[in-house]
Amino acid sequence: MTLSRIRGARLVAVAAVLALGLTACSDGGRQETTDNSGGGGNAPGSSGYTIAMITHETPGDTFWDKIKSGAQQAAKDEGVTLKYSNDPDASKQAVLIQNAVDSKVNGIATTLVTPDALAGSVKAATDAKIPVVGLNAGIDQYQKLGALMYFGSDETVAGTSAGERIAAAGAKHPLCVIHQAGSVSLEARCAGAKSAAPGTENIQVNGADDSSVTSTLQAKLAQDKSIDYIITLGAPIALDALKAKDAAGSSAKVVTFDLNAEIAQQVQDGKVEFSIDQQPYVQGYLAVSSLYLYLKNGNDIGGGKPVLTGPSFVDKTNIDKILPFTKTNTR
Structure with a gap:
């Protein structure tokens, strides 16, 4: 998939500069953090616009560093004041959206991982x-909720792509690890994988607690030696799966969604077969820039359709090129 639908010279320029190959989100459950950002190329607030970004970030999950990095760069480029906040608890994320409304921001970018819980605040x-744009999660729900645009990956397509690849490699009994209950993105990934690899089994873990994830997976792998692939849906969970696999003496291969510097290194070292990247940096950048262009010019990025930033496979064939960018939070 490509970013060919993206309109506007500024967005096209950044995509070219980044030279990023295209590719859900990583979810969990800890506490809220808040960050106000601006500055850089244009003076913070020089455009006169304040944009709020609200996500379901689990603090400590490196995935979200890339979302924020992209959003902050866009805010700098456009002279926007960016107010970032997050909470993995759906009801608390809804409150954060309402707070942004009450503070009369000019635009809101939000993840929609639990659309029913967020519908009222949107x-x-x-x-x-x-104006509201969606990013990262909620591709099938964003228009129903009233969001104007969406930037992210089609998680059903991404899951199916993963399932097809491991099925072609001989997978018979993959284990798909869901690390946040109720996440439409994670459920879509596992459903897509199962559609292509029918032997796929789901397991629920507590993504907020790495030690719990490791122990749960270790017990499952020790109990069922027929599991031949572990599909994790976020880079930190993949690291937990590698520990669990070793502790259980399992020969299962690990594949994952999303990317960070550690997982990129594991791909290069051959310990993780591949990662499916959705380019969170691009999601953060385009969400902020699209709102700026909408407010300034009435631009509609995507023409009423979601702008796809993934999925894309990262494996031994391209990891040498991609690895350096993972260390700067741009890939």
């Missing part, structure tokens, strides 16, 4: 004439 934004 409606409050649209009722207040505040």
Whole structure:
């Protein structure tokens, strides 16, 4: 998939500069953090716009560093004041969206991983004439909730792609690890994998607690030696799976969604077969820039369709090129 639908010279330029090959999100459950950012190429706030970004980030999950890095760079480039906040608890994320509405920001970018729980607060934004764009999660729900645009990966397609690849490699009994209950993105990934690799079994773990993830997977792998692939849906969970696999004496191969510097190194070393990247940096960048262009010019990025930033396979054939960018939070 490509970013060919992206309109606007500024967005096209950044995509070219980044030279990023295209590719959900990584979820969990810890505490809220808040960050106000601006500055850089243009003076912070020089555009006159304040944009709020609200996500379901689990603090400590490196995936979100890339989302924020992209959003902050866009804010600098456009002279936007960026207000970032997050909470993995759906009801608390809804409160953060409502807080942004009450503070009269000019635009809101939000993840929609639990769309039903966020519908009321998103409606409050649209009722207040505040434009909303979705990113990272909620590709099938964003228009129903009233969001104007969406930037992310089609998680069903991504899951199916993973399933097809491991099925072609001989997978008979993959284990798909869901690390946040109720996440539509994670469920779509596992459902896609199962559609292509029918022997896929799901397991629920507590993504907020790495030691719990490791022990749960270790017990499962020790109990069932027929598991031949472990599909993790976030880079930190893949690291937990590698520990569990070794402790259980399992020969299962590990594949994952999403990327960080550690997992990129594991791919290069051959310990992780491949990663499916959705380019979170691009998601963060385009979410902020699209709102800026909408507010300034009335631009509609994507023409009423989601802008796809993935999926893309990262494996031994391209890891040498991609690895350096993982260390700067741009890939």
